[in-house]
Amino acid sequence: MAVLVIAEYDEAGIKGGSLSAITAAQELGAGDIDLLIVNQDCAAAGEAAARVPGIARVRVADDALYGTALAEPLAALVVSLAGDYSHIVLAHTTFGRNIAPRIAALLDIVQVSDIMEVKSADTFVRPIYAGNALATVQSKDEKLLITVRATAFAKADADGGTAIIEPVAVAGDPALSSFVGQDLTKSERPELTAARIVISGGRGMQSGENFAMIENVADKLGAAIGASRAAVDAGFKPNDFQVGQTGKVVAPELYIAVGISGAIQHLAGMKDSKVIVAINKDEEAPIFQIADYGLVGDLFKALPELDQELEKQGVKPR
Amino acid sequence: MKVLVAVKRVIDYNVKVRVKGDNTGVETANVKMSMNPFDEIAVEEAIRLQEAGTVSEVVVVSMGEAKCSETIRTALAMGADRGIHVLTDAELQPLAVAKLFKTIVDREQPDLVILGKQAIDDDCSQTGQMLAAILGWPQGTFASKVEFADGKALVTREVDGGSETLSLTMPAVVTTDLRLNEPRYASLPNIMKAKKKQIDQLTPEELGVDVTPRLVTLRVDEPPPRQGGGKVADIAELVDKLKNEAGVI
Ligand SMILES: Cc1cc2nc3c(=O)[nH]c(=O)nc-3n(C[C@H](O)[C@H](O)[C@H](O)COP(=O)(O)OP(=O)(O)OC[C@H]3O[C@@H](n4cnc5c(N)ncnc54)[C@H](O)[C@@H]3O)c2cc1C
Numbered sequence A: 001m002a003v004l005v006i007a008e009y010d011e012a013g014i015k016g017g018s019l020s021a022i023t024a025a026q027e028l029g030a031g032d033i034d035l036l037i038v039n040q041d042c043a044a045a046g047e048a049a050a051r052v053p054g055i056a057r058v059r060v061a062d063d064a065l066y067g068t069a070l071a072e073p074l075a076a077l078v079v080s081l082a083g084d085y086s087h088i089v090l091a092h093t094t095f096g097r098n099i100a101p102r103i104a105a106l107l108d109i110v111q112v113s114d115i116m117e118v119k120s121a122d123t124f125v126r127p128i129y130a131g132n133a134l135a136t137v138q139s140k141d142e143k144l145l146i147t148v149r150a151t152a153f154a155k156a157d158a159d160g161g162t163a164i165i166e167p168v169a170v171a172g173d174p175a176l177s178s179f180v181g182q183d184l185t186k187s188e189r190p191e192l193t194a195a196r197i198v199i200s201g202g203r204g205m206q207s208g209e210n211f212a213m214i215e216n217v218a219d220k221l222g223a224a225i226g227a228s229r230a231a232v233d234a235g236f237k238p239n240d241f242q243v244g245q246t247g248k249v250v251a252p253e254l255y256i257a258v259g260i261s262g263a264i265q266h267l268a269g270m271k272d273s274k275v276i277v278a279i280n281k282d283e284e285a286p287i288f289q290i291a292d293y294g295l296v297g298d299l300f301k302a303l304p305e306l307d308q309e310l311e312k313q314g315v316k317p318r
Numbered sequence B: 001m002k003v004l005v006a007v008k009r010v011i012d013y014n015v016k017v018r019v020k021g022d023n024t025g026v027e028t029a030n031v032k033m034s035m036n037p038f039d040e041i042a043v044e045e046a047i048r049l050q051e052a053g054t055v056s057e058v059v060v061v062s063m064g065e066a067k068c069s070e071t072i073r074t075a076l077a078m079g080a081d082r083g084i085h086v087l088t089d090a091e092l093q094p095l096a097v098a099k100l101f102k103t104i105v106d107r108e109q110p111d112l113v114i115l116g117k118q119a120i121d122d123d124c125s126q127t128g129q130m131l132a133a134i135l136g137w138p139q140g141t142f143a144s145k146v147e148f149a150d151g152k153a154l155v156t157r158e159v160d161g162g163s164e165t166l167s168l169t170m171p172a173v174v175t176t177d178l179r180l181n182e183p184r185y186a187s188l189p190n191i192m193k194a195k196k197k198q199i200d201q202l203t204p205e206e207l208g209v210d211v212t213p214r215l216v217t218l219r220v221d222e223p224p225p226r227q228g229g230g231k232v233a234d235i236a237e238l239v240d241k242l243k244n245e246a247g248v249i
């Protein structure tokens, strides 16, 4: 049998989360790995996918029906291809989370969500209870649907391969949903889940305007900006900035938490960062228990100081 | 319009969960249990639709042990009309829950089913999408806004890049995200009233669904502990340590 990885991409190529999913797919040791690229006008993405080393085939489903990633036609398409595969693998992004369970239920197989480790082709480690426990689970099903925690797997190389590219036939339109519009956050900064450094603000920031202080520091570090749920709920930042159990999971080399108390749900999204810095005026704040470098103090003083010190030391984005 | 709402009984989100000594699961004895927070949001949304006159009846459904009836009562006290309890002590996994839900949808014929986007115990984020699949209905997951017009549901969804809006044919499945609404607390009179509301009890056997887990938990472990607690005196020391000790800037 073989493994199908459903890949996400952008202008820069196959997305990091999908490259991590490819690594997980390789660890399954379950045979050839095919990639599925599905969208409208996605021929170039298909070519990018074919350069990923170690891929057997890139299957490209290029049709207007798939242009807005609606779950119903996408799931129908994947089900039409599923006969060839023992495993179907996606990144545990909002895209993956949306369509994977739909595919699994149509195939009457279980889904293993958010895996952090591949033990064998049917056994995986995954977080439960906001990562406060790790469950080792084994599937009894012949076919398996898996979503992958990107931070737990290295990114596969994106260049050097020469896979064959094959078109895939459209699988029919369930005509249950249609796309109305979107409001995507535009930013020049690195993407939150891909950034080497992340600086996040919490309720302690007091307003969206005050995030300008975080932006100054982020500019000097080449960092992405994140937020706690409280900061998002208060409207300081849009929902896609939320780091945590129910937001994005990040594991950068450096995570700076500013005015964030360190609730379990927030820690779930960042505690695997390599180095953690916390700036908080409450020395009892739980965030300090996991911080490598804690600074007890007022953020409104600390952030401008940090900005100046980085300037003084000539720190530049790497 | 009739709405079915899923409410799962989970360990309260404030509890620091501990792994059992024998690594078979997590400690649940004497631990505070609550309604899954995303399901509170689901109940709230249904009740608001009812208050707005869009919805005529709100039926809440919980599946699991006997005490799930308490979770149903909480939803009834918030304002739901009646409850259905699928009683079982078996471990229920998302695919089985979705199949049980399908049988209840067949009986109740709702126009809309609202579930949470994720149960904060298993963190699967699967059940709503699975239910939509086996019903052959559209899905509006991770909803931050839901409106109804011309026989369609307009669902705004929180996605990795921001948000998007879909139009769904009815009937439909919606799963809630955090920003959909802020759930109310039940008032004392409503808690009293809820005691008289009807809860029907069914079993997986009566519903003809085999709920045997297909994903076997071999063991449960504590995550590796993180060594934290380090402090710096000021910003100069912080920047110095980040540069010269950690080497990350
Ligand atoms: C179902 C569910 C899912 C959730 N998912 C997430 C999630 O994915 N991500 C997430 O982050 N949360 C999540 N939460 C919320 C979580 O429980 C916390 O409520 C939230 O993380 C708190 O955010 P905060 O730390 O910014 O705010 P608070 O807990 O209010 O902390 C603010 C901190 O700022 C400090 N502070 C204030 N002023 C200053 C100052 N001038 N200088 C320095 N420090 C200052 C305070 O000392 C305090 O520690 C979830 C909750 C639930 C129930």
Ligand SMILES: Nc1ncnc2c1ncn2[C@@H]1O[C@H](COP(=O)(O)O)[C@@H](O)[C@H]1O
Binding pocket: B006, B007, B008, B009, B036, B038, B039, B061, B062, B063, B064, B092, B094, B097, B114, B115, B116, B117, B118, B119, B120, B122, B123, B124, B125, B126, B127, B128
């Ligand atoms: N045993 C259950 N009883 C009622 N609702 C459930 C149950 N299990 C899951 N759900 C619903 O499905 C949602 C997603 O759960 P999950 O797929 O496990 O993350 C929850 O928020 C509930 O709305």
